[in-house]
Amino acid sequence: MHGVAMDSQPLVSVVIATYNMGQYLPEAVNSVLGQNWDNLEVIVIDDGSKDDTQSRMAVFNRDNRVRYFQTENQGQPRAKNRGLKEARGDFIAFCDADDIWHPNKLTIQLPHFTDSTVGVVYSEVSYIDEHGETVDKPQPYDRHSGKVTNHLIIKNFIPFGTAVIRRACLEKNGYFDENLPMGIDWDLWLRYSVDWKFQYAPEKTYIYRIWSGQMSKNYRGRYDNAFLILNKFIDCYPEVLPKRMVARAWADMYVSRGMAIASAERTFKEPLRDVLNGLKADSLYWPAWRSLAKLMLGRV
CATH class of the missing domain: 3.90.550.10 (Spore Coat Polysaccharide Biosynthesis Protein SpsA; Chain A)
Incomplete structure (x- = not known):
């Protein structure tokens, strides 16, 4: 090459x-x-x-x-x-x-x-x-x-x-x-x-x-696909990522989805479940703690 x-x-x-x-x-x-x-x-x-x-x-x-x-x-x-x-x-x-x-x-x-x-x-x-x-x-x-x-x-x-x-x-x-x-x-x-x-x-x-006729702002669909892609990559290349990076990736995915839903739909229960799943994946991921605080204080 x-x-x-x-x-x-x-x-x-x-x-x-x-x-x-x-x-x-x-x-x-x-x-x-x-x-x-x-x-x-x-x-x-x-x-x-x-x-x-x-x-x-x-x-x-x-x-x-x-x-x-x-x-x-x-x-x-x-x-x-x-x-x-x-x-x-x-x-x-x-x-x-x-x-x-x-x-x-x-x-x-x-x-x-x-x-x-x-x-x-x-x-x-x-x-x-x-x-x-x-x-x-x-x-x-x-x-x-x-x-x-x-x-x-x-x-x-x-x-x-x-x-x-x-x-x-x-x-x-x-x-x-x-x-x-x-x-x-x-x-x-x-x-x-x-x-x-x-x-x-x-x-x-x-x-x-940036204009109104672009692909839909379908954030739920986007995250459904992102979960699929992350799963697929980890399955196909199990040796490529250190375990801590896999944990961090899942943590970020859950937290990002939770906060997107909280922001768009002004709901609490489903985002809280996502953020807690994120912390379960990686308890040291500080953006998850920050997101949890925002949710609890109603500052999304």
Whole structure:
């Protein structure tokens, strides 16, 4: 396995899976085509859109860097996997159809792959609203580089659209899990983290759009999936994590779900049960004690 000589500009395949995002999709595609990195292709997988996506994509018909595929509606994991299977590049990146890349994204991130043990390079994000106006949003997570499994098992700190991956990650550790409706990126990163280093580039290379038409704010569904993903990873890779990290991961999962429910639904009993389960998993996990105090004092 060799590092990458960046003066040669290896091909980067950019996968955009889209569903009814005609109003934003051309801007996403143009932001990728506007890179100061010439050797790239854009693979748009239209997952059964019912809007004007097809007619809006017509402007790219003569650009041989853009490949547009229409499929039946099969859901996000299958659409993304179709894009990955069409990709020809040694490196693969992602852009959500309602988001935008900075023009220097690839020139910032690709040089980090000169280390042949790095499988994923990700970066920082900025935010806009549905009208393209800047939104100030605090960054809730610490970012990590190197062997990140111990950090990743607690929080998915990688903004999905910022990630660029080595093709070898797909070949060695697989594609998105099509049985998961949500959380597919966390599942993928956990698997990749077993064999690859991750590298964080602190520059903001990706603009994330916050707007009303995004995937549902279904926090209960999100946590149901997160429990599944955590279980699956621990079952498949029992030797990777020290026991204390497994305990901490379960503690954080219960506490996070409990506090999300308490905050959204203003209930007490179910969140209390979750927080106590968290403390049962790891009695030394101080955020669980802090959450318990907040619950008891009614300060959620």
